[in-house]
Amino acid sequence: MDSFIIGQQLVNGITLGAIYGLIAVGYTMVYGIIGMINFAHGDIYMVSAYLGAIFLAVITFFGIDSVVLALIITLLFTIVFTALYGWSVERIAYRPLRGSTRLAPLISAIGMSLILQNYVQLSQGARNQGFPALVEGSVRVGDGAQFFQVTYLQMIIVVTAFVSMGILTYVIHKTSLGRACRATQQDPMMAEVLGINTDRIISIVFVLGAIMAAVAGILVSLNYGSFDFYIGFITGIKAFTAAVLGGIGSLPGAILGGLILGMSESLFSGFVNTDYKDVFAFGLLIVVLIFKPSGLLGKPEIEKV
Amino acid sequence: MSHLLTLNQVNVSYGPVQALYDVSLEVGSGEIVTLIGANGAGKSTLITSLFNKPKPNGGAIHFDGHNLTSEQTHNIAKLGLALVPEGRHVFPSMLVEENLVMGTIPIGENHLEQDRAHIFDIFPRLKERRNQRAGTLSGGEQQMLAIARGLMSRPKLLLLDEPSLGLAPIIVQQIFGILKEIAEDGMTVFLVEQNANHALKLAQRGYVLVNGRITLTGSGEELLANPQIREAYLGGH
Numbered sequence: 125m126d127s128f129i130i131g132q133q134l135v136n137g138i139t140l141g142a143i144y145g146l147i148a149v150g151y152t153m154v155y156g157i158i159g160m161i162n163f164a165h166g167d168i169y170m171v172s173a174y175l176g177a178i179f180l181a182v183i184t185f186f187g188i189d190s191v192v193l194a195l196i197i198t199l200l201f202t203i204v205f206t207a208l209y210g211w212s213v214e215r216i217a218y219r220p221l222r223g224s225t226r227l228a229p230l231i232s233a234i235g236m237s238l239i240l241q242n243y244v245q246l247s248q249g250a251r252n253q254g255f256p257a258l259v260e261g262s263v264r265v266g267d268g269a270q271f272f273q274v275t276y277l278q279m280i281i282v283v284t285a286f287v288s289m290g291i292l293t294y295v296i297h298k299t300s301l302g303r304a305c306r307a308t309q310q311d312p313m314m315a316e317v318l319g320i321n322t323d324r325i326i327s328i329v330f331v332l333g334a335i336m337a338a339v340a341g342i343l344v345s346l347n348y349g350s351f352d353f354y355i356g357f358i359t360g361i362k363a364f365t366a367a368v369l370g371g372i373g374s375l376p377g378a379i380l381g382g383l384i385l386g387m388s389e390s391l392f393s394g395f396v397n398t399d400y401k402d403v404f405a406f407g408l409l410i411v412v413l414i415f416k417p418s419g420l421l422g423k424p425e426i427e428k429v
Numbered sequence: 430m431s432h433l434l435t436l437n438q439v440n441v442s443y444g445p446v447q448a449l450y451d452v453s454l455e456v457g458s459g460e461i462v463t464l465i466g467a468n469g470a471g472k473s474t475l476i477t478s479l480f481n482k483p484k485p486n487g488g489a490i491h492f493d494g495h496n497l498t499s500e501q502t503h504n505i506a507k508l509g510l511a512l513v514p515e516g517r518h519v520f521p522s523m524l525v526e527e528n529l530v531m532g533t534i535p536i537g538e539n540h541l542e543q544d545r546a547h548i549f550d551i552f553p554r555l556k557e558r559r560n561q562r563a564g565t566l567s568g569g570e571q572q573m574l575a576i577a578r579g580l581m582s583r584p585k586l587l588l589l590d591e592p593s594l595g596l597a598p599i600i601v602q603q604i605f606g607i608l609k610e611i612a613e614d615g616m617t618v619f620l621v622e623q624n625a626n627h628a629l630k631l632a633q634r635g636y637v638l639v640n641g642r643i644t645l646t647g648s649g650e651e652l653l654a655n656p657q658i659r660e661a662y663l664g665g666h
């Protein structure tokens with residue numbers, strides 16, 4: 125019997141981990157390129173959930189009733205507008221502070237996070253918002269009382285998340301844009317001298333992070349059906365934990381960290397206690413920070429020549 | 430004759446600290462010019478101020494018909510300037526090949542294959558190490574990579590800041606041999622060095638920078654023979 129419970133928790137864990145990974149890449153890329161924790165990133169994810177619900181409502185209003193088409197259009201619009209939010213946050217809150225102390229952008233990030241939360245609360249109301257259940261049905265493995273199930277939605281979430289992270293990894297490692305991002309990360313001054321507009325690259329990194337957060341926002345809304353203006357906080361901290369776990373600054377690290385966190389959190393809730401799953405997640409973070417402060421795939425900070 | 434690079438009465442400061450005072454110099458097309466000076470004389474400041482890092486607060490810098498002080502840093506390489514900076518600054522986590530591609534940013538990748546083949550002729554070591562991360566190269570190999578990356582942009586002027594820094598004498602010899610070849614191929618070179626002996630032997634003309642001011646200029650041979658120079662930079666022999 126236990127093996128089916130484990131199976132179920134693993135399925136749930138991979139789903140959750142894929143979501144954490146999608147958000148974690150935004151933290152890790154921004155940290156990699158400008159060395160700051162973008163505390164407003166969780167709220168960008170929250171904004172995307174609202175944008176998704178709004179676009180879906182508009183699209184339904186226009187009478188598009190193919191679920192697949194509606195979801196794709198919603199996803200595209202949400203991506204574009206969330207990207208705009210990500211871009212604006214950098215322009216308004218961080219770029220003017222470049223070259224000042226390390227603390228200044230951190231405080232500005234917390235401010236930005238509060239502004240986004242309050243702005244959404246004021247404009248959309250404090251109550252929970254709903255997202256219709258568009259994808260139903262599941263596949264059962266096992267029979268009788270002994271089974272676990274994988275919903276179609278979980279399959280969509282995992283596939284979409286991994287395709288998105290795969291595309292991002294490809295862009296960063298195989299394209300000239302990605303090369304420019306890595307150059308800016310490793311040696312911004314030299315990158316600039318070689319002809320890279322590093323301000324533009326930093327903007328692009330915020331946009332890429334926001335795009336991933338938007339994908340996560342839509343997927344989570346589809347899965348849970350409801351959200352409020354505060355979801356960015358706890359999910360953001362979890363995703364940040366995933367990024368640190370994998371090694372902040374490392375793209376594959378963020379994906380791996382997300383998966384490990386999602387799965388261990390899920391197994392913990394299944395076998396030990398659901399109420400303490402957050403405590404467990406942060407406990408895991410503390411253990412990693414004590415024994416491997418650079419994270420699982422992170423490099424110790426010695427690279428700069 | 431119009432010069433490729435002209436500095437006219439250039440002043441540069443870091444905040445309240447002035448590093449360069451009224452520096453004027455020229456580099457003509459096809460020339461090899463060197464600037465020698467002791468630690469902290471302002472050599473690196475002079476070379477990076479061409480990229481407005483930091484931006485001069487007085488004087489004019491002209492390069493190939495462009496007023497450099499009014500350009501943004503990332504647009505300057507496109508005008509035909511390539512910098513091989515002090516400390517090499519290769520991208521440590523990138524492969525040797527990727528570092529070379531980084532050099533092509535100002536001109537695009539149209540000549541990549543051809544230029545890389547040419548680079549590998551000049552630097553066979555880089556060919557052997559092409560799929561290795563630059564951070565794992567030896568100091569001398571990193572210096573070669575930094576020079577190679579500079580050449581990949583087909584610059585009109587190659588700027589080098591202490592390419593001999595921290596390298597064993599035999600490697601320094603090798604690097605200067607390569608610079609000589611590059612110059613004989615027709616490249617214009619502006620070389621900043623503390624290693625006055627090597628630099629002045631390679632260069633046609635030289636300037637001496639002392640505490641942010643140019644104090645002496647002349648042909649490479651003249652400066653090599655100058656007793657003051659021998660005293661200050663060549664160990665007095």
Ligand SMILES: Nc1ncnc2c1ncn2[C@@H]1O[C@H](COP(=O)(O)OP(=O)(O)OP(=O)(O)O)[C@@H](O)[C@H]1O
Binds near residue numbers: 468470474515
């Ligand atoms: N970023 C900086 N901020 C403040 N002062 C600086 C900075 N960089 C250089 N300086 C000062 O400017 C002066 C010239 O420095 P610079 O690095 O140009 O000298 P250099 O001739 O290249 O020396 P070295 O041979 O050691 O490389 C020095 O007094 C140095 O302390």
Ligand SMILES: [Mg+2]
Binds near residue numbers: 472474515590
């Ligand atoms: Mg120097």
